[in-house]
Amino acid sequence: MLPLPSFALYAPTTLDDALALLRDHGPDTTLIAGGTDLLPNMKHGLLAPRHLVSLAQIPALRGVWVEGDVLRLGAMTNLETVAAHEVVLTRAAALAEAALSVGGPHHRRMGTLGGNLCLDTRCRYFNQTYFWREALGFCLKKDGTKCHVVEGGQRCVAAASNDTAAALLALEATIELVGPDGARSLPIRDFYTADGIANTTRAPQEIVVAVRVPLRPARASVYEKLRRRAAIDFPMISLAARLDAEEGRVNALEIAVSALAARPRMIRAASQAQGKSLAEVPRAAIAEAAFKECAPLPNIEGDPAWRKKLVRVLADRALRRLGLGPA
C-alpha cells in the first residue's frame, strides 16, 4: 500500500476550539472534513501536514436549514444528504444533481459540501504518486519549476474539479467563513481565483462554516457533467445553468462552466436570453458562444478539442432541460 504520512489528529467540538488549534499549531496544520480528497493527496506526497484538525465533531457545521428565503447548508453536511434534501431537490436542483454526481456512494457519504468547495485543483501531472512525479521531474504546483500542461507556462492551470462549484455559482451562493479575525461572508464568485496552486481566497486559518443559497420563486436550475463513466469520475466538463422566469419571459439566465482551468467561469453569452420569451431564447447561439468562450486544456484526461465541443452539447442540453429555445 501507499503509506500515509504520520500526523497528529485533533477533533474539537466547537468552532472556537478548532480556530484555536489552527492558531496554536501554525502553518503545518490542515483541516480535514471527510478526508476523501485530503488523504489520497497525502498518500501521493502532495502535502504532509503534521497536524490535522478534524471538523467532524462540531455539530454547528452539520445540517440543512431553511431560513426565510435562504437555504443554509452546513459545511460538514455530507453530499449524500445534500443530494437527497427535499428543498435542495425542489428549489436548488442544480446543487442536488451536482452533489449526486460526485464520485460513488462512499464518497458522497464521507465527502462533505465544505470539502467539495475547497477541493484541491486537479491535474494529470499532479494527482500521481511521488515516484511518478519524480520520474516526470515534478511541476510548478508542487516540488518543481515547470508546467507540463502549458509549455513554458509560469502559472499553474490545474482544473477546478469540484462538481458543486459550478452549481453554486449559477445559484448565486454565498460562502460563510470564520477565521482568526472573525466571521465574513462572500459571494461564491469571489471565492475562486485563477491560481491553480491555491484557487480560493480562503486564508489558511479560515474555516468554511456554511453555504447560503437564495431561494427565489420561479427559479429553475440544472447541472450537466461530462465524464467517461457513470460514477467515480471527476468532471471533464462541469456545467450548471439557472433560469429566473416570470410569465413566460426570462428574467435572468446564468451558465457556469468548470473543469477548465483553476477558476470556474460564467458564460457571458447567457445574457442574450434576457427578456426573451422562453421559446425565443437563442439556445443554439448561446451554446455556440459557450463553446467559443471555453478553452479546455490538456490538464485533465480527455481530448481538449472533444471536451470543447462538449461544452456546446452540454449547454444545449441544459437550456433544453430548462425549457428554453425551440422545442
Added chain:
Amino acid sequence: MTGLVGKPGRRGDLVRRVRGEVCFTDDLRLPRMLFAKILRSPHPHARIVGLDATKALALPGVVAVLTGKDLPVRFGIIPWTPDEHSLVVEKARFVGDGVAAIAALDERTAARACELVEVTWEVLPPVLDLDTARDQPAIGLGASGKDNVSKVVDLAFGDVDAALRGSALVVEGDYHFEGTAHAPIETHCALARYDSDGLLTVWSTTQVPHYLHRELSRVLQLSPARIRVIQPPVGGAFGGKSEPFGHEMVVAKLAMVTGRPVKILLTREEEFYVHRGRHPMRMHFAVGAQRDGKLTAVDAKTDIDGGAYSSFGLVTTYYSGQLLTLPSFAPNYRFSSTRYFTTKPPCGPKRGHGSVQPRFAFEITLDKIAVELGLDPIEIRRTNAVPGNSTLNGMRITSNGYLECLARVEAASQWKERRSKLGFGRGLGVASSAYISGTNYPIYPNEMPQSAVQLKVDRSGVVTVFNGASEIGQGTDTLLATIVADELGLDLGCVRVVSADSDLCPVDLGAYSSRGTFMNGNACLMAVREVKHKLVTAVAEKLAVPPADVFVTRGFLAARGLENQAIPVDEAIRLAEARFGTLGATGWYKSPPGLGGSYRGGTIGASPAYSFTAHVAEVKVDVETGFVEVVKVWCAHDCGKAICPSLVEGQIEGSVYMGVAEALLEEHLVDHRGLHAGPNFLDYRIPTSLDVGDVEALIVESIDPEGPLGAKEAGEGPLHSSIPAVANAIFDAVGIRLDRLPFSPARVLAALEAKRSV
C-alpha cells in the same frame, strides 16, 4: 450421475468471500514478519552506473537491502527466453523496473528507505513505439543486442497470393490495439519464510504455483525439495499472475538473508508496472472473397509491442496467427508476426492470450466483406464455417457447436427482424470466435501428467480432493467438488478441496490457457471413478448382488430391485475401507500425443478441444457526444458440457464485461517520456456497475468426446468476439468503421464528423 452436474448453484466459497472470511495472501501475518518495498527505475532505459544503499541501511528499522547482484540468475516463464532479473543487474528497461529491495520493520520505513538509496544512472535512448523498435535496431533490446526483436513467426498454408488474385473482392485494412491491463482488485502480494530446518515457504498471489516453484529453485539455487509454494485464494488474476515475478524472488531471498518472514504487497501503481497485460498490436489484414461470400485467403501482418521482457512472448507471437483458423475461415492463410521489445512495462497473457487482437481485425474485415457483397454477416459466417475435423493449420476438432452458437444469438437478438432496422444511432453487430481448452504440451517439455489430483476418502463420509490447480475465482474448486459429489452421491458440503500447495497437492501446471476444467476435470474423474468402483464392489458384496446392479443415487448406493436396502454413502465408504483398506486414489490427465501440425510451431495452439463462441451486440450511439452505449450483448458459447452452469454463465458474463470494457474504455498508455499515462484506477478506467449493459449468456453443449463429462472451456473464449461485435454494431448504427481501440467518444465523434464531411 446423481443430479448435481448441470444444475445451477453457487460456487463453494461464495458466502465466505462475500462476508470477508476468505484469507488472501495479504491477510497472512507471521511472527517477526518484515515488510519489503522495491525501489523502481524512474527511466525507461538506463544503465546503473553507481548504487549506494548506505543511507538506506542506516535508517532505523531497516533490516536488509538487496540489489541485482544478490540475485544474478535470470528467469522467465518460457524456458528458452529467461531474460528477467529479480532486480536490475545492469540496465533498467522500463519506468518501474525493480532496482533494489528493502526489508524493514514496517512498510512506511521500507518506503522511506527506498528514497534514500542513491542510484547514478546513465540514461539510454528509449524505445516507446513499434516504429522506433523496428527502425532503430542499434538500441539493441533483443537477445543478440543487435536489434529490438523478440520473436518472428512466418507461416503460410496454401497459395495466398494466387487466391487473392483470383478473388472477386479483397478487403484490406489496418487495425490498432494499444494494450490493456488485467486490473485485478487484489494486487500482487507475496510472503516468504525460511525456517531453521532450511525450508523456504512462499505464499503468493500466483496462478502458476508450479512454475513459481521451479523458478524459485533456479534463481535461489535451492533444491526444489527445500521449497514449498502455497497459493492462497486469489482476488482476480486474468493472466496477470501467470508467471514468476521478481518480487517473489526478492521476498524469498530477503527471508533467507534476514531469517525472518518477509512480505511484499504491490501498490496499484506497481501493478501497472509489473503488468503482463494484453499486447499492443498493429495489424494489417487482407482478406479475399468470392461473390457468394466464400473466403479465398487471409493475409495478415502483425507487429506486436512486447514491452521490456519476453514473458510468454514466444507463445503470444504464435497465438497471434495460429488461433485464427476457426470457426469461419479461408482455405489459404499466411501470417507474419513480429514481436518487438520496447522500454515499456512488459506485456504478457491476458484472458484470450494473443488472439483477441487479431480476432478484432479479422471479424471486422469479415463484416466489411459481408456489407460490400450485400450478404447477411451471420450468413457469411455460416458459409465459411470450417468443415470437418481439422483446420488448415492442422488443429484437430473433436466437437463443434459453432452453428448452434450462431443460431442461438441470431434467434435471441431477433437479428433478422432488427438488424439495420433500429434507426440511425442504434444497431446490431455479430462476431464469432474459437478458443483452446488447454495446450497440448507443458511449457517445459516433459512426459509427465499436466494435471493431477489425489483423493482422500475419510470414514466420516468426507472426501478431500488434493489438487494442484489454481483457483483464481474461476471456480475450479467448485467444479472438482461437483464432479466428486456427483459421482459418489455425496452432498457438496462433504467434499473439501485443497488446492495449489506444493507440499500437499500433486503438480498441476496452473490456471492458464483455459485448461482447468478440461484437464483437472479429467484427472478428477479418473480418481473418483476408482473410488466409486471400490464403493460399488463393497456394496455389491454386502447386498450379495453383482456389481453391475449397484448404482449411486443422492446420498445412497443401492441395488436394482433392492432399493429398500439402500446403503448411505458414508456407510458404503466404511464398508469399502474394511474391504480394501484405507481409501484413496490418484487421477491425472495427459493430452493425447501428436496434436497439431507437423511443421515448426505446429504444436503451438494445438489443444485437445476447442470451444466456440458467437456474440451479437446491440449499441446506441449518441451522435452529439460520441458516447457508445452497449445496451445488450447476447453471447452463445459452446463449452462442451456445463458441469456447473452458474459458473459458465459467470465466465460468459465476466468475459463480455471485460471485452466491452476493452472496446469502449480501457487503454494502457505509456507517454512519449516512457511514463505510464496514469497508473491508477482514476486514469485507467474500468467500468463500474453502472457502465455495463445486459448480458444474456446462452450455453451451447456439444459434448466433447474427450472432455470430462463432455466439457471444454468457458473462461476465455467468450471474451474474443465481444469486441468486434461492438465495432460491427457501431457500423450498423451510424455507418462508421472504427479500426482503432478503444472506441472512445472523442474518436467516435471524430469519425462521425469525418463521415459527414465526405
